[in-house]
Amino acid sequence: MTAVPSGGFRAPKGIPEYVGPEFTTVRDTLVREADRAGYAHIELPVFEETALYARGVGESTDVVSKEMYSFDDRGGRSVTLRPEGTAGVVRSVIEHGLDRGGLPVKLRYAGPFFRYERPQAGRFRQLQQVGVEAIGVDDPALDAEVLAVADAGFRALGLRGYRLEITSLGDASTRPQYRAELTRFLEKLDLDEATRERARINPLRVLDDKRPEVREQLTDAPLMVDHLSDEAAAHHAAVKRHLDDLGVAHVENPWMVRGLDYYTKTTFEFVHDGLGSQSGIGGGGRYDGLMAELGGRPLSGVGFGIGVDRTLLACRVEEAGLDTAARVEVFGVPLGEAARDRLVGIVGALRRAGIRADLAYGSRGLKGAMKAADRSGARFALVLGERDLEAGEIQLKDLADGSQTAIALDGAAAAVDRAVHGD
RNA sequence: GUGGGUGUAGCUCAGUUGGCAGAGCACUGGGUUGUGAUCCCAGGUGUCGCGGGUUCAAGUCCCGUCACUCACCCCA
Incomplete structure (x- = not known):
C-alpha cells in the first residue's frame, strides 16, 4: 500500500472505499x-x-x-x-x-x-x-x-x-441425535487442540475444515442429510x-x-x-x-x-457487469470568458432537461478542454468561441465520429436534446 | 488470533558486490493562440513506510515497529 506522510490520515484498517460507479x-x-x-x-x-x-x-x-x-x-x-x-x-x-x-x-x-x-x-x-x-x-x-x-x-x-x-x-x-453421533465420530479422530475445541462448541463446524489432513478423516463422517x-x-x-x-x-x-x-x-x-x-x-x-x-x-x-x-x-x-457508463452525455468546451459564461447557462438548461452535462472549468486551452471532453465519456462536445458568439452559433461535435455541425445559439439546449436522443 | 510475503513518484514496478533517485503509464503545457482519442517535444512533486543500528557512505545490510498482502481460522 502507499506510504502516508507522517501526520496523514488514512481510513481505518480493513475498511474499503469505493470510487466511481x-x-x-x-x-x-x-x-x-x-x-x-x-x-x-x-x-x-x-x-x-x-x-x-x-x-x-x-x-x-x-x-x-x-x-x-x-x-x-x-x-x-x-x-x-x-x-x-x-x-x-x-x-x-x-x-x-x-x-x-x-x-x-x-x-x-x-x-x-x-x-x-x-x-x-x-x-x-x-x-x-x-x-x-x-x-x-x-x-x-x-x-x-x-x-x-x-x-x-x-x-x-x-x-x-x-x-x-x-x-x-x-x-x-x-438434529440433537445427529449431533451426538457426529461428536462420537469426531472424538475418535486425530485432531489438534484448536479443532477439538471447535468440535466441543459446535461439531458441525468441523465438517467444512479446508485442511486436506482433516478432510481425509471426514470422508466417512455421518452427514446431516442422512439423518x-x-x-x-x-x-x-x-x-x-x-x-x-x-x-x-x-x-x-x-x-x-x-x-x-x-x-x-x-x-x-x-x-x-x-x-x-x-x-x-x-x-x-x-x-x-x-x-x-x-x-x-x-x-x-x-x-x-x-x-x-x-x-x-x-x-x-x-470482467463482467461493469461497463463503465459515461459520466456525462454532453461536455462544454468554452474559448474565453464570454463563451464560458454563456455555456454555463446552456449546461444548466441541459441538466434541467434531464441530460447529464459538464463543462471545462478553469482557464484550460482548447486542446486541454477537448481532452477533458474526451475523458468525460460524453458523446457530444459543445464548442463555443468568440467567432461563434458573433455568428450566433455553437458547434456541436460528435466525439464518436468527429463530425461537427453549427447550430443556433438560441434554443441550443433543445437542439442538443434532440441530438442526444437521436434526432 | 496463528503463519508466510511485500513496503521506492498518483498507478505498476526496476534499482547490480552498499557509491548521484529511475522507467513505463497517468497528469500538465507546447508542437497546432478553433478541436479530443494517434504522433513528437518539454515538465516532477519521492521524509525510498516509520524509528534505531552498522558503515567514510544505506533504497540496498541488521534490529524493532507500523501498514499492506496471502494463507489458516471465520464468513459475505
Whole structure:
C-alpha cells in the first residue's frame, strides 16, 4: 500500500472505499432482482443492543464471541455495530408487528456490516451486503424463490463462474441425535487442540475444515442429510425440485455448514472459484427458531446475504457487469470568458432537461478542454468561441465520429436534446 | 488470533558486490493562440513506510515497529 506522510490520515484498517460507479452498479443490480420479486425496502439501525446478536446469532459463533464491534454508549448501554442483517430484520418485524399482516413478510436491505476480523482478499471489517428475508411461511417454494433472486442478481451482472451449493441442516426433531453421533465420530479422530475445541462448541463446524489432513478423516463422517426427519427431507427434496423448475443450477454439498447458529433445514452458499480463499459471494438459509428466540411468534423465515464487495471482485475477475457508463452525455468546451459564461447557462438548461452535462472549468486551452471532453465519456462536445458568439452559433461535435455541425445559439439546449436522443 | 510475503513518484514496478533517485503509464503545457482519442517535444512533486543500528557512505545490510498482502481460522 502507499506510504502516508507522517501526520496523514488514512481510513481505518480493513475498511474499503469505493470510487466511481462500479460499487453502486453491483449493489443496485442485486437489489433490483429482490424488488422484482416483491421484497420491500427496510432501512435498519447500523447498531443494536448487544444482546440481540448474542441471542439471535448465537453465543457459540465466532461472529459473536470474537468479532463484534461492541461498546458502551454514553448511557452505559452495550451496543454493537451490526455484524449481519437477519437478527435486526427479525427484531424489527417483531417490534412493529409486521407479521400480523399478510404472510410472508418480504423485506430486502442493503448497507454496511461490521466484523472485527483480520483483513484479507475479500474480507473486510466493514463489509457491504444486500440481503432479503421472507418471514412467516414455511414453504419450500419460498426457499427456492430466495435462491432464485440471488441467482438472478449474479446473472444480471453477467457472472457465470459461480455455483450454488445447497444442503439441509435438518430441524429440531433430529438434529440433537445427529449431533451426538457426529461428536462420537469426531472424538475418535486425530485432531489438534484448536479443532477439538471447535468440535466441543459446535461439531458441525468441523465438517467444512479446508485442511486436506482433516478432510481425509471426514470422508466417512455421518452427514446431516442422512439423518433428516421425514418432514425436513421432504422439504429439502421440494426445494431442489423447485430450483430445477426455475432453472437455477445447484449442487448438493452435505459437508457445508453455516457459522450462524440460527439456520435450520435449507442452507446454501454461492461459491466463486476466482476469488482465492474468501470464495463465498453469498449465503443463507432457513431459520425456524429465530423469531421465537427473539420474543416473537414461532414463525419460520428464509433469507440470504450477498457480499457486495466479493461480488464486485468476482465481476472484476470475470470482467463482467461493469461497463463503465459515461459520466456525462454532453461536455462544454468554452474559448474565453464570454463563451464560458454563456455555456454555463446552456449546461444548466441541459441538466434541467434531464441530460447529464459538464463543462471545462478553469482557464484550460482548447486542446486541454477537448481532452477533458474526451475523458468525460460524453458523446457530444459543445464548442463555443468568440467567432461563434458573433455568428450566433455553437458547434456541436460528435466525439464518436468527429463530425461537427453549427447550430443556433438560441434554443441550443433543445437542439442538443434532440441530438442526444437521436434526432 | 496463528503463519508466510511485500513496503521506492498518483498507478505498476526496476534499482547490480552498499557509491548521484529511475522507467513505463497517468497528469500538465507546447508542437497546432478553433478541436479530443494517434504522433513528437518539454515538465516532477519521492521524509525510498516509520524509528534505531552498522558503515567514510544505506533504497540496498541488521534490529524493532507500523501498514499492506496471502494463507489458516471465520464468513459475505
